[in-house]
Amino acid sequence: MTVRERRVRRIIVAVFAVGVACVALRSGAHAQVTFDRLLNAAKEPQNWLTYSGDYNGRRFSPLDQINVATAHGLSAKWVYQTGATGKLETSPLVADGILYATAQDDRAFALDARTGRPIWMFQHQLPGDIRPCCGRVNRGLAILDDKVFLGTLDAHVIALDTKTGNVIWDVVAADYRTGYSFTVAPLAVKNLLVIGVSGGEYGVRGFIDAYDAATGARKWRFYTVPGPGEPGHDTWEGDSWKIGGAPAWNTGTYDPVTNQIFWPTGNPSPSNRGEGRAGDNLYSNSLLALNADSGKMNWYFQFTKHDEHDWDATQVPVMIDSGSKHLIAQANRNGYFYVIDRSTGKLISANAYGKTTWSDGKDSEGRPLAKKEASPTLAGHTVCPGALGTTNFMAPAFNPQTALFYVTARDQCDIFSTAPQPYEAGHAYYGSAYFPSEEAEPYRGFLKAIDPATGEIKWKFEHTSPTWSGVLATAGGLVFTGDAEGNFIALDAVTGKTLWHFQMGGAVYAPPMAFAVDGKEYVAIAAGSALYTFGLP
Amino acid sequence: MPFPPDGSNRRTSCSTRRFLVALIVLLLGLNAGFAADERNPFANDPKAAKAGEYEFRINCALCHGLGAHGGGRGPDLTRAQKKHAHSDAELFQVISNGIPGTVMPANGTNGQGVGMTDEEVWQIITYIRSVEVKAPAKPVGNAAHGKELFYGDANCSLCHMVEGKGGRVGPELTAVGGSRTREAIIDSVRNPSRRLAWGLTEPTKEFPQEYETIMVVTADGKQIKGVALNEDNFSVQIMDTSEQIYSLDKDKLRSFQKTRESMMPQYNSDTLSDKDLDDIVAYLTSVGAK
Numbered sequence: 070m071t072v073r074e075r076r077v078r079r080i081i082v083a084v085f086a087v088g089v090a091c092v093a094l095r096s097g098a099h100a101q102v103t104f105d106r107l108l109n110a111a112k113e114p115q116n117w118l119t120y121s122g123d124y125n126g127r128r129f130s131p132l133d134q135i136n137v138a139t140a141h142g143l144s145a146k147w148v149y150q151t152g153a154t155g156k157l158e159t160s161p162l163v164a165d166g167i168l169y170a171t172a173q174d175d176r177a178f179a180l181d182a183r184t185g186r187p188i189w190m191f192q193h194q195l196p197g198d199i200r201p202c203c204g205r206v207n208r209g210l211a212i213l214d215d216k217v218f219l220g221t222l223d224a225h226v227i228a229l230d231t232k233t234g235n236v237i238w239d240v241v242a243a244d245y246r247t248g249y250s251f252t253v254a255p256l257a258v259k260n261l262l263v264i265g266v267s268g269g270e271y272g273v274r275g276f277i278d279a280y281d282a283a284t285g286a287r288k289w290r291f292y293t294v295p296g297p298g299e300p301g302h303d304t305w306e307g308d309s310w311k312i313g314g315a316p317a318w319n320t321g322t323y324d325p326v327t328n329q330i331f332w333p334t335g336n337p338s339p340s341n342r343g344e345g346r347a348g349d350n351l352y353s354n355s356l357l358a359l360n361a362d363s364g365k366m367n368w369y370f371q372f373t374k375h376d377e378h379d380w381d382a383t384q385v386p387v388m389i390d391s392g393s394k395h396l397i398a399q400a401n402r403n404g405y406f407y408v409i410d411r412s413t414g415k416l417i418s419a420n421a422y423g424k425t426t427w428s429d430g431k432d433s434e435g436r437p438l439a440k441k442e443a444s445p446t447l448a449g450h451t452v453c454p455g456a457l458g459t460t461n462f463m464a465p466a467f468n469p470q471t472a473l474f475y476v477t478a479r480d481q482c483d484i485f486s487t488a489p490q491p492y493e494a495g496h497a498y499y500g501s502a503y504f505p506s507e508e509a510e511p512y513r514g515f516l517k518a519i520d521p522a523t524g525e526i527k528w529k530f531e532h533t534s535p536t537w538s539g540v541l542a543t544a545g546g547l548v549f550t551g552d553a554e555g556n557f558i559a560l561d562a563v564t565g566k567t568l569w570h571f572q573m574g575g576a577v578y579a580p581p582m583a584f585a586v587d588g589k590e591y592v593a594i595a596a597g598s599a600l601y602t603f604g605l606p
Numbered sequence: 607m608p609f610p611p612d613g614s615n616r617r618t619s620c621s622t623r624r625f626l627v628a629l630i631v632l633l634l635g636l637n638a639g640f641a642a643d644e645r646n647p648f649a650n651d652p653k654a655a656k657a658g659e660y661e662f663r664i665n666c667a668l669c670h671g672l673g674a675h676g677g678g679r680g681p682d683l684t685r686a687q688k689k690h691a692h693s694d695a696e697l698f699q700v701i702s703n704g705i706p707g708t709v710m711p712a713n714g715t716n717g718q719g720v721g722m723t724d725e726e727v728w729q730i731i732t733y734i735r736s737v738e739v740k741a742p743a744k745p746v747g748n749a750a751h752g753k754e755l756f757y758g759d760a761n762c763s764l765c766h767m768v769e770g771k772g773g774r775v776g777p778e779l780t781a782v783g784g785s786r787t788r789e790a791i792i793d794s795v796r797n798p799s800r801r802l803a804w805g806l807t808e809p810t811k812e813f814p815q816e817y818e819t820i821m822v823v824t825a826d827g828k829q830i831k832g833v834a835l836n837e838d839n840f841s842v843q844i845m846d847t848s849e850q851i852y853s854l855d856k857d858k859l860r861s862f863q864k865t866r867e868s869m870m871p872q873y874n875s876d877t878l879s880d881k882d883l884d885d886i887v888a889y890l891t892s893v894g895a896k
Contacts, residue, residue, distance in 0.1 A: 200721060449672065486672065488660035496723065502663035504672075511816075511866075533838050554838035570840055 102164050102212045102231075104259055108325055115585035117163045119320075120209050120254035121464065122582060125388040126322035126331075128466040129542045130583035134590040135605060136545030140559045140568040142605050146591060147185030149600040151176060156578040157595040160209040160254060160464065160539070162217070163584035167231070168593070170600060171207040171254075175221045177229060183586040185602060189234030193221045200495060201250050202270035206578075208320070208462070209254030211262060213282045218262050220251025226264055226280055238285035242266065247494045248273050254320045258330060258361050261288055265317025265332060269381065272312030272338040272498040277357070279364055289364030293317055293334045293352050301351035309346035312492050314338030315353035319383040319462055322397075324411060329367060330359045331388070331397055331411065335381035341445055341456070342377065342487055342500025349374040354382040356399065358414060368414030372436075373403050377444050377501070378427065378485060379456045387467045387474065389521055398521045400465055400476040402458030403427070405437050406524055420524025422517060423459035424480040427452050445485035445501045455483030456503040464539035464580035466548065471562050473527055474519045475548050479535040481505070481512040516540065516550050518565060528565035539580020541592065551577025551594055557601065573601055646694040647725075648732045658733030661726050669709070674737050679709060681785035686738045687895060689784045697731045698724075745888060746788070747881075752889030755882055762886065765847075765870065768893055774849050775833055776870060777817065783887070783894025791887050795878070798870035819869045820844050823860040830854075833869055 102118060110116070110123040114131040121128045135143065151157065151172035161170035168182040175193035180186060199205075199222045210217040216228040216237055223245040228237040242264070243249035248271020255264040261279040269275070275293035280286065294313035295301040305313055314337045321332030337346060337353035352366075354373040359366055372382040380403040388411060389396045397411040404425035408417040416434050428437035443452050457479060465476040483503040492498055505512075514535025518527045538551035547568070548560045553576045559569040575597015583592045593602045648654030662674065669680030676682030681689070690705055691697040701722075704712035714721025722730070756762045763772035766779045782791065793800065802816050818834045820842060832846035842862070844852045847869070856862055873883070 486663060486667075488663040490657075490660055490664075496726075497664070499664050502660075502667055504668040552839065556838055556840065558839070567839070572838075572840075 101214050103214060104257070107213070107257060115163075116165065117161070117582045117584050118212060119162070119256060120160050120211070121320065121322065121385060124323040124325065125467075126320075126385045127387055127469070127542070128385075128464050128540065128580060128582070129468055129544075131544045132583050132585055132590045133543065133545040134585070135543065135559075135583075135592065136547060137561055137568065139605055140545070140547055143559065143569050143571070143592075143603045144606065145571065146602045146604045148602070149178075149180055149185045149187070151178075151598050151600065153598055156204045156206050156537075157598060157600075158204075158206045158208045158252075158462070158578045159595050159600070160580050160582055161593055161595075161600065162210055162212050163582075163586075164212055164231075166586050168584070169210050169212065169217050169231070170595075171209055171219065172598075173205045173207065175205075175207060175219065177210060177217065177219050177234065179217075179231070179234060180600075182584060182591070182602075185600075189232075191219075191229055191234040191236075193219070193223075193225065193227060195221070195223055196245070199223050199245055199250065200248060200271065200497075201252065202267070202497075203252075206252050207254075208252060211255040211257040213257035213260075213262065216282065218255045218257065218264075218282070220253055220255055220264050222250045222252070224249040224251055224266070226251070226255070226262065226278070226285065228262075228282070228285060240280065240285040240287070242278055242287075243273070243276075247271065248496075248498075251318075253318050256320055256323065256330070257282060258323050261361065263321070263330060263332070263361075265319070265321070265334075267316050267318040269314040269316040269318075269335045269338055269340060270497055270499060271495065272314060272492050273316060274311060274313060275315035275317055275334060275353075277317045277332050277359065277364070279361075291357070291359055291364045291366065293355075293357070295351065304348035304351040306345060306347040312338055312498070313346065313350060313353065314340065315350070315355075316381075317383070318381075319385060322386055322388055323361065324388060324395075326395075327412070328361050329411075330361050331386045332357050332359060333381075333383045333386055333399065335383045336376050336379050339490065339492075339498045339500030340376075340379040341485060341503065342489060343375055343444065344487075344489070344500075347375075350376070354380060354403075356382065356386055356397070356409065356414075358411070370407075370409055370414045370416065372399070372401050372405070372407060373439070375439075377439075378403075378452060379499075379503075380454075380458055381461075383462065384460060385464050387465060389467060389469075389474075391472075391522065396521070398467070398474060400460050400474065400478070400519065402454070402461055403437075404454045404459040406474070406519055406521075408521055408524075418524055422476070422519055422524070422526060423478045423515075424453045424482065425459070426482070427454075445487045445503075447487050449484040449486030449502075451482050451484050453482035454479070455481040455505070456485070457481060457483075461537070463537055463578075466540040466542035467521075468542035468544075468548075468562055470544060470546075471518075471542075472520070472522070473542075473562065474521050475540045475542055475550075475562075476517055476519065477536055477538060477540060477550065478515045478517045478529075479512060480515075481535065514553070516548070516560070516565070518548075518562075530560060530565045530567070536577060538577035538594075541581035541583060543583055543592075549581040549583075549592055549594070551579070551581065551596060553577070555596060557581070557594055557596065557603070571601075571603065573597060573599075575599065644695040644698065646698075646728050646731055646735075648728050649694065649735070651732060652736070654729045654732045655736040656733075658726075658729035658731070658736075661722060661730050662733050665722060666730065674734060676785070676787050676790065682787045682790075683734050684737050684739050686740060689781070689894070694728075694731050694735075697734070698727055701727050701730065745891070747884035747886075747888030749885070749888040749892040751882075752885035752887065755886050756889055760873075760878055760882065760886060768890070775845055775847055779890060781894055783890035783892070784896075785894065788887050788891070791890060792883060795873050795883060795886075798868040798872060799866060802866055802868055817868065819865050819867055821861075821863040821865075822854060824854070825858055825860055827860070831869075834864070837864075
């Protein structure tokens with residue numbers, strides 16, 4: 070090789086090295102999860118970038134390597150122990166080979182999605198006197214650019230660096246001592262971080278907030294209980310609006326075409342006693358359509374007016390397009406499956422999908438109305454569904470290929486009995502008690518496949534006992550769910566037949582999700598105190 | 607001398623330590639004194655009892671029943687004689703910390719409700735005191751004869767264990783007399799299928815067992831009948847009357863049948879007279895009160 074040849078070769082090597090460096094840099098830059106990537110999440114099925122997988126709320130994975138023919142070969146790939154106790158409700162995110170999830174007591178962590186090995190771990194320091202109503206839970210993170218976002222049990226919103234877990238900003242949304250907290254997985258939209266508050270058992274005044282994702286500055290707040298002079302304020306008796314509840318503790322969805330956020334709200338406070346808050350109690354138990362930039366409300370639909378049974382309408386609203394119709398569907402805690410025109414907020418249909426006794430008629434719009442006799446009494450009487458609802462926080466799924474909506478359902482009736490309590494800031498504020506009737510049938514739990522076009526239940530799979538697991542649908546023709554006995558189960562999406570199961574040794578309170586690394590598909594779900602990941606050999 | 611010699615230093619530090627230990631012991635003693643003297647600030651206050659009744663409904667009635675008479679899971683709290691707590695201070699501890707080894711949770715840990723404040727706990731105790739039956743009904747039945755029947759002619763011990771003696775197919779009954787009303791026990795004997803041990807958590811298990819009856823035919827034609835020890839969608843664990851435990855995969859069975867018809871025979875007044883049943887209840891109550 071001549072000197073000249075050597076020189077040329079050196080130049081070629083150098084150019085190649087620079088090229089490699091550029092590629093590396095580009096892929097480094099690519100690790101930023103931009104809003105554009107969130108909008109086009111369907112184009113990168115290997116990732117799971119929002120609570121429900123994309124902005125539609127469908128919890129549907131386009132991955133199909135694990136399918137009806139191969140599901141029998143699934144096996145555990147890795148398990149991550151959180152070290153936490155209590156209910157693990159997290160739904161992980163995956164971006165470019167890194168899995169981000171949360172655990173009880175406001176833990177957050179990043180794992181190598183291929184091996185389960187931790188990359189960073191974070192735990193927010195909580196004060197000793199927090200008062201979360203229903204366990205020290207968290208349902209997951211949001212991701213945007215180089216940050217993941219955590220809402221905490223003491224009502225902070227925290228941005229963490231995706232690569233290190235370092236705190237970038239930490240803002241206080243409300244005073245936890247008066248009952249405010251966050252358990253929800255936030256939603257990143259444009260440059261905003263949208264989050265809804267919990268605290269319907271403490272007489273909070275509910276709100277949905279949007280923060281500048283870069284700085285933590287609050288850009289808008291929508292109070293779910295209107296103040297004096299605002300439309301809907303007259304649906305509250307006296308000063309009851311001040312402690313009216315209507316929290317917003319589950320993740321909504323986003324329609325980029327109309328720039329609207331659809332966010333569901335929870336029960337009015339006190340949750341089981343209507344006395345003292347006469348009226349419809351807007352916007353409790355409603356679906357709200359908010360302008361993403363301003364937080365201004367375009368329309369609302371109230372599912373349960375003047376609720377006295379703790380039937381939060383906080384279930385994930387799922388956007389479904391059927392021909393030229395732009396719909397939004399919700400399997401509601403009150404036992405009815407609602408389909409709404411998402412352009413106008415007009416109800417299209419409402420059909421019972423579980424055991425209900427509270428309604429015997431509908432209004433002119435087709436909305437089920439409560440019987441007077443369904444109200445709690447001092448002696449107590451039985452109403453179905455019970456206070457836990459036909460469904461609850463467990464995430465549903467919609468598969469556009471089967472056009473079926475999959476939801477965890479429970480048949481349980483409770484005795485509702487009034488128990489008046491004075492309001493005291495930061496104290497439990499139910500106003501009623503509920504408990505199972507001693508003569509009642511044992512509770513029954515199901516996974517139900519609903520045809521949104523008709524409300525018809527196409528198939529149902531009965532669990533041994535009711536479960537709190539969410540549901541995942543995949544393009545592999547599968548539905549995944551967990552059960553209270555600790556099983557993770559794959560079912561045929563068309564028939565409901567079980568194809569595979571694995572005993573995880575702990576009850577499930579979380580929804581499954583799917584992702585891929587190096588071209589290999591995985592499904593993940595939290596059970597007991599651990600996060601499990603499954604794949605094919 | 608800039609520094610005391612080592613020995614002197616050590617002695618000083620030793621006596622300091624002794625002083626500190628004495629101080630801590632004294633403080634602990636005082637603290638224990640305070641705890642023992644801890645009094646219900648609302649004792650006998652009817653307004654607090656009313657507030658406590660509502661708190662009780664919200665936090666306790668799920669297991670202990672409306673009116674504190676005991677439900678499917680929790681003991682009757684209207685009895686003056688309680689198993690785990692006597693003084694108000696002890697009741698406060700039980701409500702705050704739960705009872706290990708039982709389904710009684712610590713305040714705020716049942717995952718559904720919110721934790722009660724100290725004030726609310728005291729109100730509940732005031733309510734419980736207000737509904738206690740001060741003069742317990744005269745004991746009915748002859749416990750000694752009840753014991754004979756339990757282990758003899760009534761055949762209870764073929765399936766039920768009390769204080770380590772007896773069978774294993776049915777629920778263990780050592781504590782039942784302390785946690786269930788007389789009426790509930792009588793009803794369970796006269797109508798065993800009316801309500802199975804609904805969601806009962808045995809002290810030795812961490813999951814509820816309901817004692818449903820399972821009947822299966824295995825792939826090779828063997829018939830097995832027993833109580834469910836546990837079950838999920840894919841497998842079932844059964845104990846038959848000879849106390850044999852089976853683990854079976856549901857998809858490999860020829861047939862699987864589960865009923866809420868108890869395996870316990872229904873004792874009517876011909877097979878067990880009211881008087882004999884009273885004696886058995888008296889026996890269980892005497893054991894349960896220990």
